[in-house]
Amino acid sequence: MAPALDPMIGRYLRLEIEGVPHRLYFEEAGPANGIPLVCLHTAGADNRQFRHLLADPEVTKRFRVLAFDMPWHGKSTPPDGWERTEYRLTTASYTAAIRAFCRAMELDRPVVMGCSIGGRIVLNLAIAHAAEFRALIALEAADFQQPWYDTAWLHRPDVHGGEVCAALISGLIAPQSPPVSRHETLWMYMQGGPGIFKGDLYFYRVDGDLREKVKAVDTKVCPLYLLTGEYDFSCTAEDTLRTASHIEGVEVQIMKELGHFPMSENPTKFREYILPVLDKIASQDRG
């Protein structure tokens, strides 16, 4: 019997981000001449969150889907000297990483879709670099969200980092999501490096307040889509709708029976929402 192989292929990319050499892991699927679609995972997680999208022929027949592990995440090698550094993601370093990946891969005006912190940085791409992208999709994103716990609990020797990260975010998954997908999503959270989720949230909580700035988004330069799950109480539907109200021409949708991790917590349900968006982007591209 032939081996049952998933369609995506994983490789390591050598590149420099802000002058520092990195070795990033990424997976891709779809035709080399497809519309490039770069996927950004949530804080403290990795590209496995997009494995269903990477394996969806309805998507990969038109899109070249690429999902990379952010520096310090998943199978990406942390930069030399990491042991002497406290990891902290910033708007500048996150934006630089995404642009460096797209440049190094020679992607022509890719679509970027990010979730959670990935969604927030997509808003920054729309604000500052819209002309470089074909379309932008922000999942579970807003210009600002009210914090709901103290991130000091995420990295201390008397609390298991993986278990507490997973337990905290478990409530962001919709109760309707299939148990298998719920627990796969949690498993990824249990595997982050020490302090990495906390370092990602520095961007979310301290550095990435985009209120006021989102008013500068011009959707005529680059279309912007916002999609948020109704069970996400971190980035609430109200947060996303408020953000959308400041951006002319943005398309916004609240997704029923989904939470903060739509692509991994309930891939079948997410498909109902994301396929029409991708259709629209593909036809915009033809037109």
Place this chain on the structure above:
Amino acid sequence: MTPADRFARLPDLLSADGDLRRRGRWLTVECRIDIGSEPFHLALSDGALAALDRGPRLMRSTTFTVRGTDEAWQRHWETVPAPGWHDLFALTKRGVASFEGDLRPLLQNLQYFKDLLALPRRLPGAT
């Protein structure tokens, strides 16, 4: 059944969940859970409920307390809770529940406590 009456069924609910007791096997702690105005004192031993005392107890010390309004617990225990009522932190974020005291054992065993405090959802009659 009032929310406090439902919570009073915790010993049976936890006894019936061997997996939850297994996951809590490193945990021994005394804590307090307030269902509206009614306090419950829990003595947890190796993940099992050694004692559940309902009502005020003079000078009873406790490591930490989780408080929630009657409405918070009632909505939290619906079979499929509505958005914003489905998780302990959703409740604290909306201001209808709170954590007080030494939160270390709570955070060290967070999924256990989330699942423990959601057990009344399994009772017949949950809406």
